Amino acid sequence: MGARHYSPEQIEAWAGPRVSAARLGAMYGDGRTTFIAVDVKDKPVAFSDMEADGHVDMLYCHPAQAGRGVASLLLAAIDGAARQAGLSRLHAEASETARPVFERAGYRMVMRRDFEIEGVAMHNWKMEKQV
Template structure:
């Protein structure tokens, strides 16, 4: 009989988490988005974590939750304002293990408890299916500029309190 996988746990962001979360951010972009974005687009996107102090300040200024396994962070999600998911990243080695769903479940509940009626998120092309399965609908297509690069993403929205479709 195989050994059971340890369960991921959630906790709030601490400033000392910044270097590992920056590494998760960069690894996730590098290893999970290559089918949808060029290497130069990925590099421009990942550059948001190069200034760790600024990246940490961004995370600290939002409601940021961390998923950990064996006390090591494996993913994170942040809520900007009352109703916008700013960042959702999971380390590539932890993808498809329910970590992103656990992070989103918790953030959706917290946002709802704080009075949000809807949540929006600007979703990379590779993450659209995940959010569609959670009941988010596409509301507009965006083109953003990062340095010299242009990247496309999609704004999606979910009405809170509605059950997510079965996965």
């Protein structure tokens, strides 16, 4: 889905060798709350997370299930979890692809973020929402 908005070079820099099972395992062992959407056969189709400070770090949907509101459902679940945790604010760095999904979920754009990964220029959007 990211290919709609990012070049192959940008996708490789973002999701290539620097993403490993070990790195993801370490990330998901840091106490964050993980949200996993499953299909009717209990197969995972999308996931997201919420860190203790209200940071929504990851949001991914399997391309075969995209465009059906699954990511939007995950963001709604995160809203509920944030309120339960007593948080007043959620924030994220949304990809160009995810920005409209966050906007529909009530996040507002704070600023564009331009940065480099391994020499490749990237951008995303700092977004936030009061809950």
